[in-house]
Amino acid sequence: xxxxxxxxxDSLVRILELCxxxxxxxxxxxxxxxxxxxxxxxxxxxxxxxxxxxxxSHSLNxxxxxxxxxxxxxxxxxxxxxxxxxxxxxxxxxxxxxVTEDVSALRALVAExxxxx
Numbered sequence: 001x002x003x004x005x006x007x008x009x010d011s012l013v014r015i016l017e018l019c020x021x022x023x024x025x026x027x028x029x030x031x032x033x034x035x036x037x038x039x040x041x042x043x044x045x046x047x048x049x050x051x052x053x054x055x056x057s058h059s060l061n062x063x064x065x066x067x068x069x070x071x072x073x074x075x076x077x078x079x080x081x082x083x084x085x086x087x088x089x090x091x092x093x094x095x096x097x098x099v100t101e102d103v104s105a106l107r108a109l110v111a112e113x114x115x116x117x
Contacts, residue, residue, distance in 0.1 A: 002113065008064050011056050012110050018049045018056070019107035022099055025049075033096050043092060046099055047083045053106075054080020064113075071109055072102075 004012070022045075029035055029042040036042050054077045057065075065073050079098065082090060 002064070002067055004064065004113075005061060007059070008061050009114065011060055012114050014056050015053055016107060016110050016114065016116070018053045019103050019110070022046055022049045022103050023107075026099070033093065036096050036099075037092055043095070046095060047087075047090065050095065050098065051080050051083045054078075054083075068109060068113060071106060076106075 025042060025045045029039055029045075036046070057073055057076050058080070060073070065071070079095075
C-alpha cells in the first residue's frame, strides 16, 4: 500500500462510497439496460454518482493518479463533463456500459490502494 496524503485518502474513500451507491442502485432498480433506460430516477442516481466520482477524482494528487495508471482518470473526468455540461446529449447506453464494465474495476483498484481489498 502506498502512503496517502489525508486529502487523497478521503477522496478515495469517497470514490469507494460512490461506486457502492451505483452498485446499490443496480440492486434496487434492476440490473439491466432496459430497466436503466426506462427509469429517469435510475438514470439520475447513476449519473449523479458518476459526476461526483469525476469531480472527486479531479482533485487527486497527480503522483497518486500516476501510481494508479490503470485507472482512466482523464476519461472519468470526461464523463463528469458530459454529464455536467452536455446532459442533453448523454448517451445512456454508454453510461450503462461504464456502470457494468468499469465501476467494479474502479472500486477494486481504489479498495486495493486503500488496503481494503
